[in-house]
Amino acid sequence: MTGLTHDERTLLAPVERAPILERTLDWAAINSGTGNLDGLAAMASRLADAFAVLPGEVSLVEPAPVEKVDATGQTHEVAHGRHLVVSVRPAARRRVILTGHMDTVYAKDHPFQTCDWLDDNTLHGPGTADMKGGLSLMLAGLEAYERGGPTLGYDVMINADEETGSLSSAPLIARLAEGKLAALTYEPALPGGIMARSRPGSGNYAAVITGKSAHAGRNPEDGRNAVVAASDLAMRLAAGKREGLSVNPARIEGGAPNNTVPDLAIVHFNIRPRTPELAEHARQMIEAAIAEVSVRHEVRIHLHGGVSRPPKQVGEKTEKLFGLVSQAAADLGQAMTWKDTGGVCDGNNIAACGVPVIDTMGACGGAIHSPDEFLLADSLDARAQLTALVMHRLDRHGVAR
Template identity: 35%
Template sequence: MLADLEELVLCESFSADHEAVTRSAAVVAAQGARLTGTAPEVLTVSGVPHLSWTFGTPRVLLVGHHDTVWPMGSLATHPWSVTDGIARGPGVFDMKAGLVQMFHALGSLPSPEGVRVLVTGDEEVGSTTSRALIEEAARGCAATFVLEASADGGALKTARKGTSWYEVEVLGKAAHAGLEPEKGVNAAVEAARQILAVDALAEVVNTSHGYDGSWRTTVTPTVLAAGSTGNTVPARATFQVDVRVPALAAQRQVDELLRALTARTPGASLRVRGGPNRPPLEREASAALFTLAQEAAARLGLPPLTAAAVGGASDGNFTAGAGCPTLDGLGAVGGGAHADDEHVVVDTMPVRAALLAELITAARG
C-alpha cells in the first residue's frame, strides 16, 4: 500500500493544470486496473479526465478524486517521506491515501460485483465538470461511500454543510474626489453598507431555524475590491460571499435574502451573481450507513467508530443531494489537509481498507 501511495503522490496533480491531472489519471487508472483486474472508462469533460469502473449492476458507489490543491513543484518543498509511521507529501491525506485504500479494499473482495467507482479530477475546484457524472451515478445506487479523508481521530463524516458562493457587484458613478465628489456615487461606501447587511444575514437564518453552536449557517464576506485611482470616487465595487449551511432550507433562505438586497445609496445599483454550489449532506442521509459501519467495525474487532459534522464540502454533498444515502470520511486517517503538515498515519491504512471491504459486502446485499 505504501508503494502505491508513493506512486500516486509522486505524480503531482494540481487541479488547475489539466496536463498534470491527465498524467495522474493514467497512473490512477493503471493502479486501479492492477488491483481490480479491470481497466476504467476514461470520461473527459472540458479537458478534465474522470475515471469510472462498473462491475455488474451497481448497488454501491465509491467516490474519490485524484486532483489536489498543491501547485506543481510542491514536491520540492514537501517531499514524499515515511518517518516513524507517518507518510507525508502533497495530497497524501486529501486524498491519495483514500484511493489506495479503496483499490486495495476492492482487490480483497472475492468479487467487486455490484460496485461502481468514480474517481474525479476536479473536486478541489468545485467539481464543475464532474457533478453531472456524480449525480447520475448516485441515483442508480443504494449507498455511496466517499473516500475523502477522515475527521479528527479517524471519525467518519456523517454531515457536511452545503456551500454557496456569490459575488455582489455595486455600480456607482465616478467623479473627481477633490474637485466635485458630490457629483459621484461612491460604490465603495455602498459596498461597505452591503457588507454589513450581508454579515447580519446568518443571524437571521439561524434564528429562524433554531440553529446554534458550531452547526449553524455562516455567511462570510471575503474578497473585496473597489475603485480605480486614489483621487476618483469609485464607480464600481465587488465583494464575494462564502455561505455554509447545515440544511437545504437554510441554503434556500440565504439565496432569497441575498437576491433581495437593495442599494442604500441614492444612485447606486446592485447585481448579485452566483448561488448554491453543493447541497448539504444532512445527518439523515448517513444515519443508516453509519450504523452499518459500526456493525462492520464490530465484526472486524475494531474500536467503536466516531462521527463528525464538518463545514467543508465534498462530492458526497452531491450524492446525498441526489437522494442516495451517503457516508463520508472513509479515507485516510491523519491530518493537515491543504497545509504544510499534511500527513497520513500509515498503520491505519490496511485497517480502513478492511473496514471499507466489510461495508461494501454488507451494503450490496
C-alpha cells in the same frame, strides 16, 4: 478480528499494507493541484492504469463548463482536468457508487511537494491523506472484494475539481449517483478515525457592483462609489449570519486611483447553511441586501454563483448504512464513531440525490490543506479491509443487515 465469517476472513487475508503505501507514495509525488492541468492529466493516466485491474470499463470524462468572475467583473471559462470513471457490472440490479478526487490544494509552485517520514507510522506529504492514500486503499479494497464472487455492480468516480467545489463534475456525480443502493466517499477520517455525519451546505458568490466614475475633487457628487457600496454590502451580508448559518465576506476587488470615484467593485463571499431551510433563508437575505444597497447607493449589482454543495442531511437510510459500516469496523477491531462536521465534500452532492452516503472512508491522518498534512500508514490496510468487508456485506445483505 471478531465477528467475521470464514469467508470474510479469507476475503480480507490478502490485503497488505506495502503495495497500498507504495502506490500512495508514487501518486503523492505527482503535483495535481486543481489548476495544474498537466499534473492532473498525469495523475488521471496513472489512476486509469491502476484501476484497470478491476473488471470494468475505464473512461476519462470531459469536465462540464465552469465560469468565474475575474478582477474586471467579467466572466471567463475556467479549464479543468478530466474525471475518471470506472463502471463495473453496469447491468447489475443493485449498484453502489464510490467516489474520490485526484486534485489537491497544493499548486504547482507551492513549496510543499515531497514526502518524508515523521516516524515509522506517520507519512508527511502533500495529498497523502487528502486523498491519494484514500484512492489507493479504495482500489485495494475493491480488488479484495472482487475475489469473493461478487454480484454487486458499482461505479468509481474520481474527479479533478473537488477541492474547488466540484463545479465541473457535479453533473457527472448526479448522473452516476442516480438509483444507487449506497455511496462510499474517500475523504480522510477526522482525527481519531471519527467519521463525518451531517455537513452544512456551501455556496460561493461574486457580487459585481457597477457605479459611476467622477473626479474625486471637482465633482464627486456626480459619482456613485462602487467601493463604498461593496463595503456596505459586505457588512449587511456579515450581519446575516445566525445559528446554523455562517456568512463570510472574503474579498473585495476593484477600485480606482485616489482622485477618481471608483465605478467597479466585486464582493466575493461564502455561505454555509446547516439545513435546506437555512439555505433558503440565506437566499432571501442576499437578495434583500443587494436590493437595499442598490437603492441606497444608486448602483447596479449582478450576482454570480450559488449553493453548489447542498446541506448533507442524515436520514434513516444513512443511519442504517453507518450501522453496517460501524459494525464492519467493530468486527475488524477498528473503533468507529461519527459526528457532525463543518466541512463539505462530494458526499453533500450525493446525499442531495437521495442516496445514503458515508463520506470519510479514506485514510486516517490530519493537518490536511496545510504544509503539515500527514497520513497514518497503518490505516491503509485497515481501511482497505473495511472497504472490502462493507462491499461484501452490502452485496450479501443490502444496507439493512
